[in-house]
Structure formats: C-alpha cells, structure tokens
Amino acid sequence: MSFSQRTRGIVRAVAVVMALALPVVMTASMADARVGGGGSRGSRTFSAPPSTSTAPGSVAPLNRTFSQPGTNMGSPATSGGLFGRPGMGRSLLGGLAAGFLGAGLFGMLFGGGLFSGLGGLSSILGLLLQIGLIVLVVRFAMSWWQRRNTPAAAYAGGPGAGPQPTYRSGFGFGLGGGSDAPVEIKPADYEAFERLLGEIQAAWSNEDIAKLHTLATPEMVSYFSQDLEQNKARNVTNKVTGTKLLQGDLAEAWREGDSEYATVAMRFSLVDTMLDRATHRVVGGSEQPQEVTEVWTFLRQRGGNWELSAIQETN
Numbered sequence: 001m002s003f004s005q006r007t008r009g010i011v012r013a014v015a016v017v018m019a020l021a022l023p024v025v026m027t028a029s030m031a032d033a034r035v036g037g038g039g040s041r042g043s044r045t046f047s048a049p050p051s052t053s054t055a056p057g058s059v060a061p062l063n064r065t066f067s068q069p070g071t072n073m074g075s076p077a078t079s080g081g082l083f084g085r086p087g088m089g090r091s092l093l094g095g096l097a098a099g100f101l102g103a104g105l106f107g108m109l110f111g112g113g114l115f116s117g118l119g120g121l122s123s124i125l126g127l128l129l130q131i132g133l134i135v136l137v138v139r140f141a142m143s144w145w146q147r148r149n150t151p152a153a154a155y156a157g158g159p160g161a162g163p164q165p166t167y168r169s170g171f172g173f174g175l176g177g178g179s180d181a182p183v184e185i186k187p188a189d190y191e192a193f194e195r196l197l198g199e200i201q202a203a204w205s206n207e208d209i210a211k212l213h214t215l216a217t218p219e220m221v222s223y224f225s226q227d228l229e230q231n232k233a234r235n236v237t238n239k240v241t242g243t244k245l246l247q248g249d250l251a252e253a254w255r256e257g258d259s260e261y262a263t264v265a266m267r268f269s270l271v272d273t274m275l276d277r278a279t280h281r282v283v284g285g286s287e288q289p290q291e292v293t294e295v296w297t298f299l300r301q302r303g304g305n306w307e308l309s310a311i312q313e314t315n
Helices: 003-026 086-109 121-148 187-205 209-213 218-233
Strands: 236-256 259-276 282-285 290-301 307-313
Touching (some): 187 209, 187 307
Antiparallel strands (some): 236 259, 259 282, 290 307
C-alpha cells in the first residue's frame, strides 16, 4: 500500500468520526429550544441575582443584552443598539464545518478521495491543510459552546448569594429573598408573574409576535423574533405546551426612577418539542414533561403592567 493510500485511509476514518460527531454538536440546542434567554436587568444586568430556595445554585450571566457594562440602562423597554446572538455564531461555525465535511464525503462517495484530485504531493498537502481547517473550526465551536455554558467566576457568587428563607404565598411563589427591597411585591404581582410565564410560552409556541409585544419588552421581543426566524430557516417549529409553575421565589425587587424590577426564580414543568414544519414530525426535544428552573426578571413603569425583561438559566 502506497503512502498516498494510507493517508487516504486515515483521512477517511477521521471524516467518518467527524460526520458522526458534528450533528451532535450542531443540534445540541435543538432538544432545549424553548423560549430563549437574554435581556436586561437595568443597572443590575451584570450582577448575579441572589440565590433562593427555588434556585439555590449559581445563575448564568445574560448571554445577550442591549446593556453595556458600567452603564445604568434605566428601562430596557426603550433601549436600543447592537446586540450579539450566540446562536447565530454557532450556526455559522457549524455551517462552515458541515460544508467542508460535506464536500469531502461527497468526494469519497464518488471515488475522488476526500476532497478529490489527490494527484501528487501538493494535493496531499492541500488535503491536510483543509482537514486542519475543519479541525480548528470544530475545536473553536466546541470551546465556544463550553464557555457559553460555564458562568464567569465573578458572576457566580457575591454578597448575599446564600439561600434565603421561603414563605409560601399561595400562588406558587415564596416570599423569600429581597424582602427588604424598596419595591413591595404583592400577591397580585405573583399572580401576574405566573400568568406571564404561561402566556409567553404559549405565544412563543404559536409564533405570535404581536402577542409577545404585549407581554415582553421590545428587547426581548427582538430576541424571540430572531429565534423564530432561525426556526423557520431550519424548517422547524418549537411547540411548548403544558406549562405549569411548580415553585417560585422572589430573588430581589428594586426601583430605578419610574421603572420597577422584580427578579424571580421559577421552577416549572412543560413539554418542549421541535417539529418539522411540513410533516409535524418530532425532530427534537421530548413529548414527555420536563422540569426547568430559570430566573426571570420583570419590568413595569410605576402603575403599569409587568413585562418580561430578562431570562437567565440556572446551573
């Protein structure tokens, strides 16, 4: 067996491994595709919410926000500017890697080698260079994904981050955490938070942008719109049903000018599936109920209605 043939064998083995691994990497978010995170918490956007009985662990930082470090946003409902979309970066990297790999696999299937044209030493070097680029792209994507799901050390703790006592409110929420905050959260507010949880999940599932505009800040609606457009581009729809609040606690509540904020930890159950738009076949998620714990921040102008301002995942 010549050197060129041995090289082709090794490269083909690498290609097969990557062909099996890449779909797992690129669809990692497909099974967890409910309403996405991000948003703003006013001047506390880059501060970790206090822990509660519902969410005693650390909270992931906001993965996309209009806010800038060191600035007081006041009201994210009127904020603007550019924002990052980690999902778009992941899709771009995944698409590049899949494109390189797809070209190689088609070359193998039609007998032309991984990238075809292995006619000499220069072709072999070119092949190795392309393989190296694929490996670098995949490693970069994996590294980025791990960093995205690992909260910054400075964000995970902080004064007052220990669990706080809980007193049941009768509405699924506890009254622990933030009890000395300047904004008083009443039973009617807890009812509003629970209602928003269900209505936002339903509007997302129905891809009802107009409804989302009545439930969330413009910043959050912009993220929802982007995510829904990406689902359409992939020819899938995300159906979230059976949302039920199981437990909730107030983490903190405060006022900034005429804007009032309330950050609450919520544990809820839901059925989260990804369906093919044409056939309605389940292509991701699960038809079995799952439990989720997230930290949601709500915003209202004094005397107005609460709107969703931010969503953070828990660790």
